[in-house]
Amino acid sequence: MIKKIYLIGNPNVGKSVVFSRLTGVQVISSNYPGTTVEISKGYLQLGEDRIEVVDLPGTYSLEPTSRAEEVAVSLLNEFPREEMAVISILDATNLERNLYLTLQLLEAGYQVIICLNMCDDASHRGVNIDTKKLEEILRVPVISACAVTGAGIKFLIQRLPEASIALRPKTTYEERWKQLGVIIEQVQQLTHRHHTLREMLEDASVRPFSGILMGMGVIYVSFKVVRFIGEGLINNVCDPIFNNWYLPLIEKLSAILVPETFWHHVLVGDLINGKIDFKQSLGVLTTAPYIEFAMVLPYVLAFYTILSVLEDVGYLPRLAILLDNLLHKLGLHGYAIIPVLLGLGCNIPGILSTRILESKRERFIASTLISIGVPCVPLQAMIFALLGKYSGFYVGGVYLVLFSIWLILGVILNKTLKGFSPELLIEIPPYRLPPLAVLARKIYFRIKGFIFEAVPIVLAGVLVINLLLYLKMFNYVSNIFSPVIHGLFGLPKETTIALAIGFVRKDVAAGMLMPLGLTVKQLFISATLLAISFPCIATFVVLLKELGWKDLIKSTLIMIITGLAVGTLLNFAILRGI
Amino acid sequence: MKIKQKGRIAQIEGGQILRDRLMSMGIYLGKEITKVGGFALRGPTSIKSGRSVIALGHGTAEKILVELHD
Numbered sequence: 001m002i003k004k005i006y007l008i009g010n011p012n013v014g015k016s017v018v019f020s021r022l023t024g025v026q027v028i029s030s031n032y033p034g035t036t037v038e039i040s041k042g043y044l045q046l047g048e049d050r051i052e053v054v055d056l057p058g059t060y061s062l063e064p065t066s067r068a069e070e071v072a073v074s075l076l077n078e079f080p081r082e083e084m085a086v087i088s089i090l091d092a093t094n095l096e097r098n099l100y101l102t103l104q105l106l107e108a109g110y111q112v113i114i115c116l117n118m119c120d121d122a123s124h125r126g127v128n129i130d131t132k133k134l135e136e137i138l139r140v141p142v143i144s145a146c147a148v149t150g151a152g153i154k155f156l157i158q159r160l161p162e163a164s165i166a167l168r169p170k171t172t173y174e175e176r177w178k179q180l181g182v183i184i185e186q187v188q189q190l191t192h193r194h195h196t197l198r199e200m201l202e203d204a205s206v207r208p209f210s211g212i213l214m215g216m217g218v219i220y221v222s223f224k225v226v227r228f229i230g231e232g233l234i235n236n237v238c239d240p241i242f243n244n245w246y247l248p249l250i251e252k253l254s255a256i257l258v259p260e261t262f263w264h265h266v267l268v269g270d271l272i273n274g275k276i277d278f279k280q281s282l283g284v285l286t287t288a289p290y291i292e293f294a295m296v297l298p299y300v301l302a303f304y305t306i307l308s309v310l311e312d313v314g315y316l317p318r319l320a321i322l323l324d325n326l327l328h329k330l331g332l333h334g335y336a337i338i339p340v341l342l343g344l345g346c347n348i349p350g351i352l353s354t355r356i357l358e359s360k361r362e363r364f365i366a367s368t369l370i371s372i373g374v375p376c377v378p379l380q381a382m383i384f385a386l387l388g389k390y391s392g393f394y395v396g397g398v399y400l401v402l403f404s405i406w407l408i409l410g411v412i413l414n415k416t417l418k419g420f421s422p423e424l425l426i427e428i429p430p431y432r433l434p435p436l437a438v439l440a441r442k443i444y445f446r447i448k449g450f451i452f453e454a455v456p457i458v459l460a461g462v463l464v465i466n467l468l469l470y471l472k473m474f475n476y477v478s479n480i481f482s483p484v485i486h487g488l489f490g491l492p493k494e495t496t497i498a499l500a501i502g503f504v505r506k507d508v509a510a511g512m513l514m515p516l517g518l519t520v521k522q523l524f525i526s527a528t529l530l531a532i533s534f535p536c537i538a539t540f541v542v543l544l545k546e547l548g549w550k551d552l553i554k555s556t557l558i559m560i561i562t563g564l565a566v567g568t569l570l571n572f573a574i575l576r577g578i
Numbered sequence: 579m580k581i582k583q584k585g586r587i588a589q590i591e592g593g594q595i596l597r598d599r600l601m602s603m604g605i606y607l608g609k610e611i612t613k614v615g616g617f618a619l620r621g622p623t624s625i626k627s628g629r630s631v632i633a634l635g636h637g638t639a640e641k642i643l644v645e646l647h648d
Contacts, residue, residue, distance in 0.1 A: 060599070060602035060603050061598070061602035063598060063602070065595070065598075065599045093629060094628065094629040094630050095629075096604065096628050096629070097603070097604040097627075097628055097629070097630055100602060100604070101602075127629075173598070173601045173602075173606065174606065174607070177601075177604075177606055177609075202631070203614055203615075206614055206615035206624040206631065206633070207581065207614070207615045208615070208616070208617050208618065208621075211615065211617075317633070320633070321615070321617070321621075321622050321624065321633050322617075324617070324621055324622045324633075324635065325617065325619055325620070325621045325622075328635075333635060334622060334633070422635075423634070423635025423636070423637050423638045424622050424633055424634065424635040424638075425599065425600075425603075425632070425633070425634055425635065425638055426632070426633050427603065427630050427631065427632050427633075428624060428630075428631040428632065428633055430631075
């Protein structure tokens with residue numbers, strides 16, 4: 001009797017897509033090895049039984065070499081074998097390499113059923129697989145499928161009860177590859193195809209000259225498109241909605257509540273020159289929704305649209321090759337660019353995905369660099385809004401400062417930390433054109449996540465800030481920190497509050513800077529400090545979970561020292577003349 | 579080995595862990611591979627083994643000795 005089903009397979013064979021199809025639970029899937037670093041669970045109704053389905057991180061063999069693989073393999077051994085089945089998911093375009101793990105599973109005596117995924121892509125590439133024959137040879141069910149479109153999933157579910165043990169004698173690595181060679185001869189036929197444009201682009205992206213050119217092009221276009229979508233939405237959709245539709249409502253509310261009263265102060269905020277100003281009033285119903293929906297959300301949408309496209313096309317691992325040399329200097333290897341890019345959206349998935357790195361040392365360096373030097377997209381949107389109106393030069397400046405910190409700190413960490421960092425060793429996936437529906441679902445899933453997680457915190461945050469401001473509770477705190485904030489960083493002591501709020505949410509914190517009437521220099525310094533200083537509390541919790549107390553304290557100390565040094569340097573040296 | 583050149587893996591130096599990992603990814607003694615990319619200044623090398631393209635750090639790539647076909 002099967003009670004539990006595990007999905008196992010090499011990295012990037014589409015386990016998560018199959019998982020979503022089986023359980024209806026949406027999880028993020030992309031076209032690069034190591035998308036899944038956490039375990040997802042869902043349920044599948046099979047006749048009268050409700051079976052738990054577990055999506056595991058990808059692994060090449062049953063002897064794990066990274067943290068994510070370790071998790072996958074250890075979970076497999078947690079449950080009694082007679083009560084579980086394993087769906088071994090294979091990439092049909094790369095049968096030989098993929099079957100290796102399947103042979104190991106069979107040798108180990110698991111109940112196995114094979115799902116041959118990406119069959120459509122395989123036939124495109126001239127790969128024909130005789131599934132009947134494969135079934136005969138391995139003595140377990142083989143189902144061909146295309147999980148992205150859902151083809152074949154019904155058969156997979158129908159035949160699940162047929163999952164069976166087909167013991168093979170345990171053997172050595174060499175022997176296993178030899179057996180595979182024989183199996184492949186019998187079941188796979190290759191039709192020779194001419195190099196397609198897609199294959200030419202695949203090859204070009206891993207060669208030095210063409211690769212670097214393509215890389216620069218991709219980054220430039222991505223940046224431009226993010227700006228275009230973000231600004232476009234703000235100017236043409238969000239601002240008009242707020243000013244033409246929402247403002248009249250709030251004005252009515254303001255009149256009912258009567259300015260200068262407690263509730264007016266909390267909900268609408270202060271009137272600026274006798275009017276409601278979405279950027280400065282600081283009310284729960286004015287500035288809070290404006291920050292989230294009209295300043296941050298457009299950029300979140302723009303960023304995740306581009307990131308999702310790059311992920312699903314399969315470009316990201318190619319970026320890892322280009323940046324391998326640079327990242328080596330920081331004690332990382334090229335693949336660390338994936339956590340960094342995810343961190344540019346939100347630090348939490350970024351830090352979680354450091355699990356694709358092999359050693360503890362790399363994970364410490366990468367997590368620390370992400371939490372200090374990589375601003376999340378809500379904060380970046382606010383930096384655009386705060387500094388963009390002066391000139392692009394200042395916005396670029398903040399990025400330049402953060403990038404320099406990231407480099408310098410990385411080099412220092414690499415020189416001082418004990419241990420060594422392993423080298424790049426990754427599979428470069430083929431380019432795939434994701435169906436639009438799949439892309440849209442993924443972007444929707446991420447935006448929904450953002451709205452549900454961010455908005456309540458933002459509203460609650462602004463509410464608490466307003467109460468504390470009303471009760472004048474902040475004066476005490478800002479006086480204590482005044483020597484540092486004013487003395488070293490040259491900021492008015494009121495910015496202490498904003499910097500402290502950064503611990504709750506960075507976008508709200510940056511929003512708190514708006515009514516303070518800071519100079520460009522002060523805005524520059526406080527925006528940079530917000531990026532460097534304490535990651536928001538949610539990130540902090542994830543850091544603790546991933547690094548443990550000792551390393552978290554170490555990482556925090558590094559952050560405080562960096563913040564103090566950079567703030568002071570900017571104030572007294574770099575921005576002195578401004 | 580130059581870009582686009584083919585060869586057969588003759589020897590893999592280095593520890594058991596690295597060898598096991600390469601092995602599980604389909605890089606093993608006697609396997610035919612093609613070099614598809616290589617970066618200067620000790621940058622990574624990309625090879626095609628079977629139907630997969632794999633990027634290797636410079637140090638790892640140096641440990642894989644290949645017998646070239648003419």
